[in-house]
Amino acid sequence: MHENAPVLQATSRPKIGSRYAKRMRDGGKLPAILYGHGQQPLPILLETKATLEHIHKGEKVYTLKIEGQAKDQTVLLKDVQFDYLGTRIIHADFARVDLTERVRTRVHVRFVGEAIGLKTVGAVLIHPTTELEIECMVSELPEHIDLDITGLEVGAEITAGQVKLPTASMKLLTDSHASVAHIVLQKEEVVAPTAEAGAATAAAQPEVLTAKKPGEGDAAKGAAKPAPKK
Amino acid sequence: MAMLPKRVKYRKEMRRVRDRKATKGNYVAFGDYGLQALDGAWVTAQQIEAGRVALAHYLKREGKLFIRIFPNKPISKKPLETRMGTGKADVDYWAARVKPGTMLFEIAGVPEAAAKAALVRVAMKMPIRCRFVGRRVSV
Numbered sequence: 001m002h003e004n005a006p007v008l009q010a011t012s013r014p015k016i017g018s019r020y021a022k023r024m025r026d027g028g029k030l031p032a033i034l035y036g037h038g039q040q041p042l043p044i045l046l047e048t049k050a051t052l053e054h055i056h057k058g059e060k061v062y063t064l065k066i067e068g069q070a071k072d073q074t075v076l077l078k079d080v081q082f083d084y085l086g087t088r089i090i091h092a093d094f095a096r097v098d099l100t101e102r103v104r105t106r107v108h109v110r111f112v113g114e115a116i117g118l119k120t121v122g123a124v125l126i127h128p129t130t131e132l133e134i135e136c137m138v139s140e141l142p143e144h145i146d147l148d149i150t151g152l153e154v155g156a157e158i159t160a161g162q163v164k165l166p167t168a169s170m171k172l173l174t175d176s177h178a179s180v181a182h183i184v185l186q187k188e189e190v191v192a193p194t195a196e197a198g199a200a201t202a203a204a205q206p207e208v209l210t211a212k213k214p215g216e217g218d219a220a221k222g223a224a225k226p227a228p229k230k
Numbered sequence: 231m232a233m234l235p236k237r238v239k240y241r242k243e244m245r246r247v248r249d250r251k252a253t254k255g256n257y258v259a260f261g262d263y264g265l266q267a268l269d270g271a272w273v274t275a276q277q278i279e280a281g282r283v284a285l286a287h288y289l290k291r292e293g294k295l296f297i298r299i300f301p302n303k304p305i306s307k308k309p310l311e312t313r314m315g316t317g318k319a320d321v322d323y324w325a326a327r328v329k330p331g332t333m334l335f336e337i338a339g340v341p342e343a344a345a346k347a348a349l350v351r352v353a354m355k356m357p358i359r360c361r362f363v364g365r366r367v368s369v
Contacts, residue, residue, distance in 0.1 A: 056367055080369045084251035084331040085266065087366060108368050122291040124339030128260065131368045186291050205321075207237040 005074065006054045010034075011067045013043035025090060034064065034075060036096040042066075044094075052089060055080065058108060058143050064094065076103055076138060099139045104173060106131040107142055109163065109180060113150035117183040123154050127181045132160055133173040142166050149181055157182035232275035234324045235302050242318050243304050248272075252331030258365045260296045261336030263345040269358040272325035273334070275301040280355040281335060288348045293340035298333045299326040334360065 013024070013031060021031045030048040035041040044066065054062070055077065064073045074097055081091040097103055108131050117123050132145060147163055161176030248270050258264040278301060285295055307322035308314075328334065335352055337345045346362050353360040 077369055084256060086257040086331060106368065124294045126294065126338055186294060204234060206235045208241050209237055209239045
């Protein structure tokens, strides 16, 4: 992955702040930040179209060419910020790395094969975690981890600890008991008759925690009342 | 049966400001596909229930549904032909506060085409514009 790391052209960002960032986004640029290795953080600007193309492919390691700097830098995509609809990337975080350095990152888990359990009617594959946090060398960083679910039956579960990592030097940081995939059987719903359900809803009221109990209100009032001044 | 809280601290609540965008609960977290709100509204318990029933009817026993919103806001309403004043009215219904971007429903375990067809039916039961979304890119 690292040998042919995509090259991103960047320029330093002179003006920072949300107002300027918005203007830059409107002009087809993606605001980003570069940090790490004990150096000063550097706000940068990237080409939105080219950068997002690589990010959506799942690339994590990039070669950054910053205008005015002779040396290229190897960087790791650490985080991205989304807009309020959660789909448009509006900012990216990059960390300076060496190829021999060990880093902590999240890797996407890709399911391979069709589980036996899914042939049962009403069986659904649930995957609460779609990515695992691992520690590995930058040069070993995989694009995704393949997980074979062929033998997974109804009620069976694969935890993060059971996932086979591509190389032995990789260390799993996610809780080893965290569920990655399990198959559950959907129960058929028993629908109550409509009239009864309607009546039940109308009658149902939540318990009010601060509601005064009968008799409590007057006593409390009397106790709280200050003594009249003479 | 429509959803409603088991216990609350206060019986009635103020209306409060609602023209904000969602900063949390705005992505597909549990399922594979979701229905996202594009406008803000109070979605009533009855509307949520209508959406759930529409989805259950369409999918039969397939797939798993996640309802990401809960009606925990009491909405009071004065009876018709009542003079103003004499205090706040009784609670009429319960609603969920939905901001633009909030994920309303999610589905797991069905193909994309089936999920889309099902969630389009749910969107018809909602009082706001919605859109069908998948899981977003993971970094």
